[in-house]
Amino acid sequence: MNRLSLAALIWLLLAGAGVAALFMSARGQFTATFDTDARILHRVLSQRMEQQEAVLNAVDALEPGMDAAALAGYLDTLLRPYPQVVAVERCAAQGCRVLGTPAETPPALASTISPDPAVNWPEGGGPLYAVSRGNMRVWVDARRLTGALDSGAAPLTYTLFQPNSDIVIVAHTPKTAQASTTLRVAKVLGTALQPFTIRISRPVPWGAWPWLGGVLWSLLTAGLTALVWRLLDTRRAAQRALMDERARAGGVVQAVSEAIVALDDAHRVTLANPAARAALAHPLPPGTDLRAVTAFQATLSQAPFNAASFWDSPGPVALPEGLTLLRNGEAVQVEGALTPLRGTDGELRGRVLTLREVGPLQRRMLEHLEDGERRVREHEDMLAHVSRLSTLGEMGAGLAHELNQPLTAIVSYGQAAARLLDEPEPDLARVRHAVGASVTQAVRAAQIIIRLRQWVRRAPSRARPTDLVQAVQNVLTLCRADLNRLGVSVVTAYADAPLIQADPVQLEQIILNLLRNALDAVQDTPDPVIELSIVLEAGGWKLSVLDNGPGIAAEVATRLFTPFTTSKAGGLGLGLSMSQTLAQGMGGDLSGANAGAGGAVFTLSLPRLVQEAASG
Structure with a gap:
C-alpha cells in the first residue's frame, strides 16, 4: 500500500467514525424524543380514560334522584371539559334514551343494565364505544382523545386496539415525508376498565438526519488528515535528511586519514574512526574513557604537559608542539587539538579529539618537495634545450656568414687549382696549397655543423x-x-x-x-x-x-x-x-x-x- 492510499484509508476511517457518531447521536436524540412523546401520549390517554370513568361514576351517582330534564341540564355543564365524551344515555329495560345535547349521535346498541362498570362495543366497532354502569351509558369518541397532540413538528402515528384483539378502535396516521426508518413502541393504557392496547410509531424522514454535519465533518477530517500527513511527511523528509547528513558526516569521519574521536561530556567515546584506532592502538568501543587509554608525554623541547587541564579545558585547546603519544611502549610525536561541542543552549555536550602523527606527515612533505624540485629542474632543462633549439633557428641567418666563409674559400681554392692545372706547365706546389686549403676549410665547416647538431640534438616537438x-x-x-x-x-x-x-x-x-x-x-x-x-x-x-x-x-x-x-x-x-x-x-x-x-x-x-x- 502506497502512502497516498494509506492517507486515504486513514481519512475514510476518521470520516466514517465521525459520521457514524453523528448519525448514532441523532438516532439517540430521535429515540429519546420519541420515547418522551410516547410516554406523554400514553399518560394523556390514560388520564382521559380515567376522566371518562369519573364522568360515568358521577352520572351513575346522580341518576337515581334526578329527573331526565334536570339530569340533562347537569350533563351539558359536566361534559363541557371532556370533548371525547360525545353522548350520555339512560337505559331501561325498554331501551336507552339520550340525555342533553349529544356531540355525536350514538349508534344503536342493545340495552345492558348492570351494577358493574363495563365497556360496550357497537356492531362493527369503530371510534365510538360506550362505558356503562347501572342505568347510565357514556359514549366516547376515540378520535377526540388526543386533540392538539395530533399535530406538531414530528407528530406521532398511533393505533388504539380493543383489549386482547387486533380490532382497531382508532388509527391516527399523519402525512409525513418518505421515512428512512420508523421508531415503534406498544403500551397498555393504565385503567382497569379500559385497558386498551396502543401502538405508537414515528417515521424518521431522510431530511432529519445530520447530512450537512456529516459533510462538514468529512471536509474537516480531510483537511486535518492532509495537514497532519503533510506535517508527518515533512518530518519524515527532515529525518531522512538528518540521517543522510549523519551518514555523510560519519562517512567523512571514517574516511579521513587523521585520527578523530568523539566524546561525551564525561570523556567517554561515542565515535572513533579507523585512523584513531590505529593511532591509539586500541579498538575504542563506545563508552571507553579515552583518558584511561591515552597517555601523552612531554619532551625536553616543550613545557610540561598538564593532562587534567587539557582534558577539561572549556575552550578549544591544541596539543603543545613536540608532544609525544605513548603507543605500545613507543613514543610517537603527534599534533592535534581537543574541541568542545556545545548545544544551541550553550551547554557542553561533548568533545572531539583530533590527532595526527608528525613523522609521516613530515616525510610526505619532504617527498612532495623533492618531487616538485625535480620536476622544476626537468622543466628548466627542457626549456633550456628548446631555447638552444629555437636559438639555432634564429642563429641560422646570423651564422650563415660563418659557414659561408669556409664554403666561399673552398670554391675559390678549387677554382684556382683548376686554373693552375689548365696551364701548360702547372705549378703543382700552388695546386697542392689550394687543394690543402680547400680541405682545411671543408673540415672547419664540418666541425661547425657537428658542434651545432650536438648542441641541439633532441626529439622533435609536437603541437x-x-x-x-x-x-x-x-x-x-x-x-x-x-x-x-x-x-x-x-x-x-x-x-x-x-x-x-x-x-x-x-x-x-x-x-x-x-x-x-x-x-x-x-x-x-x-x-x-x-x-x-x-x-x-x-x-x-x-x-x-x-x-x-x-x-x-x-x-x-x-x-x-x-x-x-x-x-x-x-x-x-x-x-x-x-x-x-x-x-x-x-x-x-x-x-x-x-x-x-x-x-x-x-x-x-x-x-x-x-x-x-x-x-x-
Whole structure:
C-alpha cells in the first residue's frame, strides 16, 4: 500500500467514525424524543380514560334522584371539559334514551343494565364505544382523545386496539415525508376498565438526519488528515535528511586519514574512526574513557604537559608542539587539538579529539618537495634545450656568414687549382696549397655543423591542445626566485579556458623570454611591477606582458625583432627574433611597443583552438 492510499484509508476511517457518531447521536436524540412523546401520549390517554370513568361514576351517582330534564341540564355543564365524551344515555329495560345535547349521535346498541362498570362495543366497532354502569351509558369518541397532540413538528402515528384483539378502535396516521426508518413502541393504557392496547410509531424522514454535519465533518477530517500527513511527511523528509547528513558526516569521519574521536561530556567515546584506532592502538568501543587509554608525554623541547587541564579545558585547546603519544611502549610525536561541542543552549555536550602523527606527515612533505624540485629542474632543462633549439633557428641567418666563409674559400681554392692545372706547365706546389686549403676549410665547416647538431640534438616537438594560463603559471614558477629576489610584484588577469594548439615547451620558451626581458627592464626600477593578462580579441587569444621599466630605446624600436639586435650588455639579440619566429610557426605573432603610462608591453597573439572556437 502506497502512502497516498494509506492517507486515504486513514481519512475514510476518521470520516466514517465521525459520521457514524453523528448519525448514532441523532438516532439517540430521535429515540429519546420519541420515547418522551410516547410516554406523554400514553399518560394523556390514560388520564382521559380515567376522566371518562369519573364522568360515568358521577352520572351513575346522580341518576337515581334526578329527573331526565334536570339530569340533562347537569350533563351539558359536566361534559363541557371532556370533548371525547360525545353522548350520555339512560337505559331501561325498554331501551336507552339520550340525555342533553349529544356531540355525536350514538349508534344503536342493545340495552345492558348492570351494577358493574363495563365497556360496550357497537356492531362493527369503530371510534365510538360506550362505558356503562347501572342505568347510565357514556359514549366516547376515540378520535377526540388526543386533540392538539395530533399535530406538531414530528407528530406521532398511533393505533388504539380493543383489549386482547387486533380490532382497531382508532388509527391516527399523519402525512409525513418518505421515512428512512420508523421508531415503534406498544403500551397498555393504565385503567382497569379500559385497558386498551396502543401502538405508537414515528417515521424518521431522510431530511432529519445530520447530512450537512456529516459533510462538514468529512471536509474537516480531510483537511486535518492532509495537514497532519503533510506535517508527518515533512518530518519524515527532515529525518531522512538528518540521517543522510549523519551518514555523510560519519562517512567523512571514517574516511579521513587523521585520527578523530568523539566524546561525551564525561570523556567517554561515542565515535572513533579507523585512523584513531590505529593511532591509539586500541579498538575504542563506545563508552571507553579515552583518558584511561591515552597517555601523552612531554619532551625536553616543550613545557610540561598538564593532562587534567587539557582534558577539561572549556575552550578549544591544541596539543603543545613536540608532544609525544605513548603507543605500545613507543613514543610517537603527534599534533592535534581537543574541541568542545556545545548545544544551541550553550551547554557542553561533548568533545572531539583530533590527532595526527608528525613523522609521516613530515616525510610526505619532504617527498612532495623533492618531487616538485625535480620536476622544476626537468622543466628548466627542457626549456633550456628548446631555447638552444629555437636559438639555432634564429642563429641560422646570423651564422650563415660563418659557414659561408669556409664554403666561399673552398670554391675559390678549387677554382684556382683548376686554373693552375689548365696551364701548360702547372705549378703543382700552388695546386697542392689550394687543394690543402680547400680541405682545411671543408673540415672547419664540418666541425661547425657537428658542434651545432650536438648542441641541439633532441626529439622533435609536437603541437597539442595547450592551456595558455597553465603555461604562464609554469613560467612564473620557474622565475619565482628571481621575482622574489628583485621584489617584483606580479599582477595577473586571465580569461577562462584559453586553449591553443601549440608545443607547450616552445610556448613556455616564448613566455620565458618575455618575462626575463621584463625582469631585466625593471631590475633598477623602484617598486617594480609586471602585469600579465590574457584576453580574447578578434577571435584569438592575446597574452600581454607589461612592465614599468624604462621602455624600449628609440634606436632599437624599429628593428626590435631583427636578429642580433639588443640593448643589453653582452646580449646576443636573438631572444625576441626567436620568439617571434616560434609564435608565427604557431599561426600567431609577437609584437612590442612602449606603453602609454611608461614601460614596455609585448603582446603574443595566438589563434583559438579549432574545437574551442567551434563550441564557443
